[in-house]
Structure formats: C-alpha cells, structure tokens
Amino acid sequence: MENKNDRQLLSFLYRSLIFLMSYFVLLIVCGLLYLSFGDVIKDWMKPTPQVEVKRNIAKYDNEDNDKIEHGIHLASGLIAAKGFEIVKANCTACHSAKLITQNRATKEGWEAMIEWMQATQGLWDLGKNEPIILDYLATNYAPEEVGRRANLEEVAYYMLDLSD
Numbered sequence: 726m727e728n729k730n731d732r733q734l735l736s737f738l739y740r741s742l743i744f745l746m747s748y749f750v751l752l753i754v755c756g757l758l759y760l761s762f763g764d765v766i767k768d769w770m771k772p773t774p775q776v777e778v779k780r781n782i783a784k785y786d787n788e789d790n791d792k793i794e795h796g797i798h799l800a801s802g803l804i805a806a807k808g809f810e811i812v813k814a815n816c817t818a819c820h821s822a823k824l825i826t827q828n829r830a831t832k833e834g835w836e837a838m839i840e841w842m843q844a845t846q847g848l849w850d851l852g853k854n855e856p857i858i859l860d861y862l863a864t865n866y867a868p869e870e871v872g873r874r875a876n877l878e879e880v881a882y883y884m885l886d887l888s889d
C-alpha cells in the first residue's frame with residue numbers, strides 16, 4: 726500500500742512538474758512572439774486614423790480683402806480712389822484687375838475697350854455706372870506723359886579728332 730501511495734505521489738509531482746514546465750515554455754514562447762511581432766500586433770490594434778479633411782476655401786470678404794495701403798487696394802492692386810468700389814464690382818468678375826492696372830488709356834480709349842468687351846466678351850450694360858467707371862479709369866490709369874524723350878531732329882554730327 727505504502728509503495729502504491731508513494732508512486733501516486735511521485736506521479737502527481739511529476740505531472741505537476743511537466744505542467745509547470747509546459748506553462749513556462751508557453752510563457753517563453755509568448756514572450757518571444759511578442760518581442761518579435763509586438764510592433765506588428767500593436768499596429769493591428771491601433772484604431773484607423775480618421776483622416777481630417779481640411780477644406781481650403783478661399784476667403785472672400787475678410788479683413789485682408791478690404792485692406793488698403795498707400796492708396797492701393799491690396800487684394801486687387803487697384804488704386805483706391807473715387808469710384809473704386811464700382812470698378813472692383815464690375816471689372817474683376819471675369820478677369821484679374823491686372824488687366825486694368827497694366828493698361829493706360831484716355832477716356833475714349835477706355836470706352837473703346839469697354840465697348841469691345843460688351844460686343845465680344847459678354848460684358849453687361851454698365852448703365853449709370855459707366856460714367857463713374859470711365860472717370861475712374863481715365864483719371865487713375867491715364868496715358869503717362871513721362872516717357873521717352875522726343876526724337877532728336879537735325880542732329881549736327883561731327884568727326885572726332887583723334888590726331889593728338
């Protein structure tokens with residue numbers, strides 16, 4: 726009887742030992758797996774980042790758009806003089822104000838350009854704003870007098886004396 730109990734006890738201890746060892750082996754395997762694939766697993770667990778859609782809406786009618794410095798409306802480059810608002814409202818709808826600021830003409834010249842745009846480019850009838858617009862353009866974007874000097878006439882040529 727004693728012998729049998731001893732064997733049972735031994736067998737129990739033996740099996741417990743095997744169990745504990747398998748347990749440790751399992752722990753070590755898990756640890757090794759975690760060490761080698763931890764980053765991959767962490768990546769899996771991460772929630773998918775929400776993509777933030779930022780809309781880049783051009784801001785109209787903000788402070789900068791109204792800024793005037795040294796008499797120039799910064800956003801359009803137009804001279805901020807009498808009639809400027811009407812010109813900005815009517816003349817920057819289709820193209821940049823640069824077409825205006827880089828041009829110079831007399832009142833008749835500006836009128837011709839407006840008529841050309843009305844005839845061929847779909848510019849609307851400017852109504853009672855037309856004289857205001859023409860005054861603004863002819864005053865602020867008039868042909869510049871200061872330009873090239875006049876051509877020389879009857880130039881007296883002479884020979885350089887190189888004898889000395």
Ligand code: HEC
Nearest residue numbers: 815816818819820824825828838839842846847848849858
């Ligand atoms: C309905 C659209 C429209 C409006 C509004 C408009 N334009 Fe134009 N304008 C045009 C087009 C189109 C052109 C030709 C652009 C090009 O050649 O790239 C043009 C050209 C011009 C040019 C260049 C002409 C040249 O001979 O080079 C000037 C200056 C100009 N516009 C001034 C004005 C002024 C001043 C106003 C306001 C009264 C105005 N535009 C309003 C359509 C318009």
